[in-house]
Amino acid sequence: MFRYLIRRLLAAAVVIVVISLITFVIFFALPSNPALLACGKTCSPSRLAEIKHSLGLDQSLATQYWNFAKGIVAGRTFGDNSVVVQCSAPCLGISFASDTPVFQTLMQDFPVDLSLALGSAVIFLIVGVGLGVLAAVRKGRLADKLSVGFALLGVSLMPFFLGLVLLWAFVDKWQLLPAPGYTPITQDPVAWFEGLILPWATLVILFLAMYTRLSRSSMLEVLSEDYIRTARAKGLPRRTVILKHGLRAAITPIVTIFGMDFGYLIGGTAVITESVFGLNGIGKLAVDSVTNFDLPTILATTLFAAVAIVLANVVVDIVYGLIDPRVRLA
């Protein structure tokens, strides 16, 4: 297991380095001149050269990447004589738009996405798998048809529509909930919870559909396995057969997809949900940085999303090893 773990982590590190390299090259080697963007609309050639120099853009691409990478590990100082901006490790650059280190902004926005992802994931995973198992066990009967139909309905609703409907119903019409927003959990757990109920609900409805269908089909497949027949032949109660023997095996493909989705969510891909409910998450940060041509922020958010997904996959691999001894002992 240890060897397996080390191998997975090393592979993940390699992937992250490669991703950072690719994103870096894409953003800084592109014909658009970052210095020109940073310089603003009224820009003299001398000012441009100065900025170019302070951003290190007059150096070779390799040196630039090296400095960027070094910045992540050891921090970095931008500019030389006139303006000096300190960017402590891990430094992902200074935002052109706000002149603050990007990493700081990222860390401010991250708890929003983490709360969104964690809260919704717990619900859609438990409810989705539960419904899926129920549907599989009662295949062809009413419970199956209802849960499948419900799942189909959920997947066909777009979050901006669903979110707006929920907002209108729960906040404006019935006034059951306060306007959604993010309050740090350390500050006021109740406000944190109340403010996130609707965003969670939106994400849950969105993902629930897929997880119900996925766990239904996975469970159906497992239930037709020989070892399930063996479990029944031993005289085990139905509940034990389904939960101990069936679910444990059926959960494997779900873990894979879940790892991917969770990475996406944390990485700020729930951007539509964020903007519908006015949450300042990484998704919104990324969108804003694109509209502002804020290259360091674009780079940082892209990299962040990539790292989130890669790390989520490492976790998936570890969970795999815990579930399946054949992986662990191979």
Added chain:
Amino acid sequence: MSTTESIPEQKPASAAQSGGGENLLEVNGLQMHFPIRQGILFQRQIGAVRAVDGIDFAVKPGESLGLVGESGCGKSTTGRLVTRLLEPTAGSIRFDGEDITHKPVTKMRTARQQLQMIFQDPYSSLNPRHTVGTIIETPMRLNGINPEQGHKKRAQELLEIVGLNPEHYNRYPNEFSGGQRQRIGIARALALKPKLIVADEPVSALDVSIQAQVVNLLQSLQEEMGIAFLFIAHDLAVVRHFSQRVAVMYLGKIVEVGNREDIYARPRHPYTHALLSAVPEADPDGGDRERIRLAGDVPSPINPPSGCRFRTRCWKAQEKCATEEPPLVQISGNSAGHLTACHFPEEPSITSRDEDVVLDPALAALEESAGSGAAAESSTGEADKAATPEKSEKATDKD
């Protein structure tokens, strides 16, 4: 390992085998070691699965050589090596006078056409998107064979030869049963007028009543078309029926080879005895056969036992068996061409012996307690004792 020594040692054996007439297929010192790699960043080789570990045999034109053994003995790997689906680690393969050991399939002139293979699984070996006609014609087209009567006519002829309706030319494999699919596979192999067909477990996936149909078909092909066969199977009765000569493999080595009568009526190697005695016969009166029950399973080919590989399951094993690998030779009392690799060969008979050989600890314990009612209580203790000596060997089949 003593492989470098064992090859020259076995050379005279293979010469003895090929004594009469030209050989169609000649295999010498053939080895296939599949590397096992492990490592965190860089994979390095930490061992090898010695699937085939230095074997010699020859097949004469029109002859059927049966290759029998249990799973993991290397018989299927041998078939794949001969048909060049695998690259051998060492040794040589000569087909029809041409050395094809390392030749890419595309560079082989005659062998490519004249050496065909029939596979075990009639379901996965036919492309489901091609019609039967296409499946049979493709090898002809690829090899630039243009029969006088045209490809379609020839394919229909072949269908008829293998006992299928020529009108089914345009059907797809899924419209056929397992036995019929195996016939299609045979027709495809026949399309190139092969001199040798390597048949890897061609009937083991089929129902009993269908098995016999296919065996009969192969037999008539062998007789009427003079095709030689390398017939690989685990079913000793089928092999006996189909092959004039038989080689018994165990853990990557040939332990005994000879004419059908030698192997089935006068076997000398203890493993051949064990194999034959294990075959269940549908004859309630077949009680005069010897009864040998080995213990455990075949050890791992990753770390085969030293000396004679069968010694860990053999009732006659002595120290010599662990230190010295027995050569595959004609031992005294055997007819020419009957070679056995054993230091302490058995009597050349398969009729029952004075006492059954029961090495399986559980069986021995149960039978002992059944034999003497008083000893029933100590039966588990006996099983324990019997199990002890083979502990070290059993650990190997864990992987």
Added chain:
Amino acid sequence: MAIELSPQTADGTVPSTFLDVRDLRVHFPTEDGLVKSVDGVSFALEKGKTLGIVGESGSGKSVTSLALLGLHKGTRAQVSGEVWLDGNELVGLSEAEMRALRGEKVSMIFQDPLSALHPFYTVGNQIAEAYMVHHKVSKKEAKERAVEMLKRVGIPQPDRRVSDYPHQFSGGMRQRAMIAMSLVCNPELLIADEPTTALDVTVQAQILDLIADLQEEYGSAVIIITHDLGVVSQVADDILVMYGGRRIEYGSAREVLKHPEHPYTWGLLQSMPSLTGDVHAKLNPIKGTPPSLINLPSGCAFNPRCAFKDRVPDGRCTTERPELRPMAGNEKHIAACHLADEEKAEIRGTRDKTDRLAK
């Protein structure tokens, strides 16, 4: 011995034999039609005896065994008939009542132990689980029992191997573990469904002997389901030959193998190559392929493949389903064939002659 004539009426009277199956039917409704996997099968078995059920794929032999365990309950399968085990009728039992018997009174060994054992749980866990579900014992006691069972079936170092996973066992050991699991509660009826098909021949011999020896020790009744007449000949007292979901021949193993009465059984025996017979004689296969269970041939299900149907007058083989009837001179050997005894004798005569000529 209770060889039963067909159709054994399911009349609800309590039988005296240990296992008495009467007119068992298992039908599966599908989109293509009703699949009659088992269609009126009856047999009986005493404790300490072994019945071999022989048939090719689709003959209904495995479906029969699942029906004995009540594993069709809760599926679409329609099961009718009676299964009397030790005075209790099983077909009418509720799932909960049947569950209490599974593994405890009736247990099963499946064909492919790699897929029949759960890959995520240790062998010991799976055996202990089978014990705990029917016995009020602690986990520790159950594990000790598992070790004891592994030792009994000949797994070396059982106290260590008990914590291994199935994939760490070899094929033969997996089947031993499976046997240990099925015997952990001392069942009175053991059903083995192709227990050795996935195994090598030397291991097959060990496992068959093991089942036979354990049966002797535990005194249980055993049903062995197989396609291999060689296997049944080694272990069975009685043989039931199934074809297309029906029984076509039933009798003592010796009678069925030595004096087979049904052309299908003849065919099976003649298509098997043997280790001792004449090597130059061609095998005598049964022509054609096993029938579809949705559309069984009318009359005798075997008639399209039968070489002797012309010997029966008026084409009865294609119109009239033959009843199982006792064979001349032996009430306990029954077969479902229209062929007159004289015809059979004649066919046998010519066959023996050709056999002798071939030698």
